[in-house]
Amino acid sequence: MFGDLDVLKMATMKLLSFVACVWVFSAGHELFSSMDQAMQLVEEKRNLLEHFNSYINAEEENLQRLRRGLEILRQLPYFKDPENTTTDPVAAYKLMRQLRILWLTIITTTENNPYDDFQELLFSDVLKIPSEEDLESAALALIKLQETYKLYPVNLTKETPLTENEAYYLGLKATVEDKFQHAFHWFLYTLKMFNETKSFNSIRTFTKERLLEHLGSSAYHFGSLPVAIYFYQQLLKLDPTNEDVKSTLKLCRNLRLYRTSNPDIFTLNKESTNSYEALCRGKVKPRTSRRQSTLSCRYSTGGGNPRLILAPLKEEIEWDEPRIIRYHDIISDKEIEILKNISRPLLRRSMVGSGSGKVSNVRLSQSVFLEEDDMVYRVNQRIADATGLSMETAELLHVQNYGIGGRYETHYDAGDNQNERIATFLIYMSDVEIGGATVFPKVGVALQPKKGSAVFWYNLHKNGDLDLRTAHAGCPVLV
C-alpha cells in the first residue's frame, strides 16, 4: 500500500493517518463494481451512443448539402460546342472560370466532413473509454475473486449472466495467467452457452473447435488427463483430419499410462495454503478464553479530553497482541459524504485509460492524498483526540477507493528502519456486503469494514522496531 515514500517525504512522521474508503455499490446484487466506476462506465456508454448518433445526423445533413451542391453545379450552363471553346478566348475564359468555381465549390462542400471531427473525438481523452489493459485487469480481478473466495462461474454470474464471448474472454485471460482450473471452468461455461444458444444472431469471436481445444488444453495443463482426452476426442469428431489433435491425443494417452495422480478439475480446492485467502473467506482463528477476556468495549474520553467528555468515543479492543482498537461511529455519514465528494474528482482523474503512472496490481483501485481543509482538519482532530497522538507530523489523509475485486496484498505500513510511521488509523467509509476485510495473516485477525468505524494499531514497538505481527492486507471486495 505504501510504496509512495517519495510522496510522503516526511521521514520523521509520528503518526500515519489513513482513511480507507471502501465504496462499494450493491444495488440489488450488482456485482463487482465500485459505485464510481459503475456510474462512470454507464455514463460513458451513454456519451458514446449520443456522440455516434450526432455524428450520423451530421453525416446526413452533410450528404443533403452535397446533393444540393451537385444540383446547382449541374444547372450551370455548359457548352454545346466544344470546338468553339478552343478558338473563342471568351468561351475559353468562361469554361476555365466555371471549372474553377465547380472545383472550389466541391472543395468547400466536402471539406467540412464531420468524419474527421468524430474520429478525433473517438481517440481523445474526453471519452473515458476503458483501454484493453483496463478490460484485462477487470477480467483478472474477477479471476482473483474466484481464487480468494473459491467461486465457480455459476456463483459469479447468478445475477448477471455472461454471453459466450464474455465468458470465453475470461477463459483466455485465466489461461494467460496459468490459472488452468479457472480457465477450464470458464470454457465449460462457454460450452454450455454454446449448446444453449440456438439463434445465430450473436457473432462469436471463436469457433467450437477452438473452444474444445482450450477445454482440452486447460485440463491437460491442470493435470487432468482423462478430461483432456475427452475434449480432444470431441474435437477430433468435429475435425477428423486434424493431425495436431491426433498427436496431442496420443501424447495424453501415453502420459496417462505413467501418471498416477488425477486432480479433480471440476471441484475447486477449498483448502488454502494461503492464510490471507483463508482469513478473507472468514476462517478466523478461534480466540482462546484467556485472550477473549482481554477483549472488551468501553466509552473513552481519551483520558479526560475536554472535547470527548460530553461525547465519549465507543472504543472496542479487537485484538490484544498486537493491540488493535476499533472506534465505532468515529465519523458521521454526512462527513463521509463530504470526504467522498472532495475525493471523487481527484480519484477520477487517474482513472481508466489515463497514464497516471500509478502502479497498482489492480488498476481500478484508486487513491488520493487529501490536502488540508476544514473537513480534513476535523477528521485529523478526532484522530488526535482518540489516539492521544499529535497530528503535527502525520501524513495527509489517504483516501482509497476499491474497484472491481480491489485489494491489497500483505504489507507493512512502516519500513524496518527507525523514524517510520508509528501507527495506522484506518477509517471505513462504507459497509461491504461480502469481502473487503482487513486481515492480519500472522495473527489470524480479520477486521470487517463497518461504515463510520475506524481501526487503530501501532506499527512499531516502543523501541522503534517494526512489529512484525502488523503485516496486513485488504481482501478483495466481492459485493
Ligand SMILES: *[C@@H]1O[C@H](CO)[C@@H](O)[C@H](O)[C@H]1NC(C)=O
Ligand atoms: C457456488 O456454487 C456451487 C455450485 O452451485 C455451490 O455448491 C456453492 O455453495 C456456491 N458457493 C458460494 C460461495 O456461493
Ligand SMILES: *[C@@H]1O[C@H](CO)[C@@H](O)[C@H](O)[C@H]1NC(C)=O
Ligand atoms: C453440449 O452438447 C454436446 C452435444 O450436443 C454434449 O455432448 C455436451 O455434453 C454438451 N455440453 C454441455 C456443457 O452442456
Ligand SMILES: *[C@@H]1O[C@H](CO)[C@@H](O)[C@H](O)[C@H]1NC(C)=O
Ligand atoms: C455531495 O455531492 C452530491 C452530488 O454532487 C450532492 O448532491 C451532495 O449534496 C453533496 N453532499 C455534501 C454533504 O456536500
